[in-house]
Amino acid sequence: METRVTIRIAFKLFASLSDYLPDGHRGNRLELDVDEGTTVAEMIHRYRVPERSAHLVLVNGHFVPPAERARRRLQDGDELAIWPPIAGG
Amino acid sequence: MGWNRKLLRVNLTAGTCSVEPLNMQWADEYLGSRGLATKYLVSEIDPKVDPLSPDNKMIMATGPLTGTMASTGGRYTVVTKGPLTGAIACSNSGGFFGAEMKFAGWDMVIFEGKSAKPVWLYIENDKAELRDAAGLWGKSCWETEEQIKDELQDPLVRISSIGKAGENQVLYACVVNDLHRAAGRSGVGAVMGSKNLKAVAIRGTKGVSGIKDFGAFLKATNDAKKVLADNAVTGQGLPKYGTQVLMNVINEIGALPTRNHRDVQFEDASKISAEAMHEKRESDGKTHLVTNAACFGCTIACGRISEIDKGHFTVKNSPKYWGASGGLEYEAAWALGAANGVGDLEALQYANLICNEQGMDPISFGATVGAAMELYELGILNDDIIGMAAPFGSAEALAKMVEMTAVGEGFGKELGMGSKRLCEKYGRPELSMSVKGQEFPAYDSRGIQGMGLAYATSNRGACHLRGYTVASEVLGIPVKTDPLATDGKPELVKAFQDATAVFDSAGICVFTSFAWTLADVQPQVAAACEGDWSMEKLNEVGERIWNMERMFNNAAGFTAKDDNLPPRLTQEPAKTGPAKGMVNGLAKMLPEYYQVRGWTPEGQPTAETRARLGL
């Protein structure tokens, strides 16, 4: 029998993307249990974050370029944080 | 032609105002505002002059696009030799004052000498006169604006003034215009105070005339506005969240300097972020942020207008602070907050209000508090010296210190000298988080490597607005580069530095560069200004301005040794986040940067570079 292994990650959506966070979040952060092997791209699709709005995608603070998002698998304890195009000064 | 071709020279010693034609050859070489005013300054003062002596001069200048229909065309600059650094100082401000100077028919005003008693300058179109400021001295910037408007019976007069900080020569005093816009850095307000000049009030009703090709200008400015509107950053992000949206980003990437740069991540960053400003407070059910605001002619409108919690300890007995007012912007929120470990949004806004009211740069002030708090934690400063307990994280100490510094009371006098002099005085110079005496802004260069080089080589001391490589290294504008890599950064820093000099000199806001490149600016300048304003020429003008500023600093006594970072950033590795274990790689980047610039290994522009740029 196949066993499903889940991992716990933190999912963080900021600025105008906050609206896409599922219920239960405190501030801009939510801890979620997801299947092992879940990719960054899957998270973006699952929570309906528009692709072009997922501009700054960071795992543990490191930028994940668009081309790597479908390959990049999340690990237990990872912090996935996403921003739309933003700037400041 | 963009320019009015006319400048006002005010000799404060003699009490005279005289008209001069603008040097159009210099305008052709230095464009306007930052570039052109600096050309005047370096041609007229001894680089070794004491910044607070009557022999220093101070110039308020517009650019050719200031006052026009170009988006963000409301900027003006204050150029002088800075007292905080001893280097060239050029502080830029938005609001409405710059456009008004243009409407009155002037490109710039040069102040020289020192008045025997406090005065203010009134300009009404062609008429300019110095007036007695005895009744304004000792007043805040806010009171000064109100009183002048009252005296002139003109609510539309535009005013730049200094508050008590400038009068007391706090070394990072700024010049405040339109209540909460400021020529903020390097202590330009202290220079104004040293000249006994309290305020400049301008009423201009002439509009801007003489655009070279009006049809082309209309098209160029409209096209460029469309670029801003269609861009997700300038069209949506900045208006809604302001610069403060960076708080969580920079914390996440591990480059948010915390507790005097001891740490690179702040546990309370989210509490003082743009997102927090949008959330309803538990205390009164209101959001901190009330609305956004725009400077003259700006179609971005990044400004923040907030209302402090009336019940907060800082203001509960001071109703005058209860109304909506400017702030918090990212830099102020960081310097007053993370830099000293304070996570109380309302306390930060209070400190920010006092900085606006009395005319102080919140970046240098906040960072100096951070240094004082570290000295306190080390036991070098104590309750007796400071007059209170001042550990990291104390909102009470922050609130008290901002009041004391603005009015020059007790330990506030020492805080008003800036972190370099403070840390030197107490025997720990290495704890001043500054370059050339000016405190860092809100990016830790261990986590954003290019910024270390940008800070070390900035002509006005540590500054983010001289070469904002954060745009590329973190935000992906115009292309994403790796913030932890040093490769390619010397070229990147140079490109940002030169381009920014052009944006500043044109009279537009550097925030347009999140959507515009020089290719968007060029058609606007070319349509407004006489002469050839090709891309090639603009690039050359930017580089010329940079080198001119550098040569002034070299002549003032700065050397390659001053292109440096505090040892904390080059020897103490970041403790957490993506840059954990890393220091800034300045030693590797700097020689390469000198080479890219066409400078000697000692950081001097070579004869060939000077000849190429006509310097």
Ligand code: SF4
């Ligand atoms: S972008 Fe912001 S700072 Fe720049 S001109 Fe517009 S409102 Fe002012």
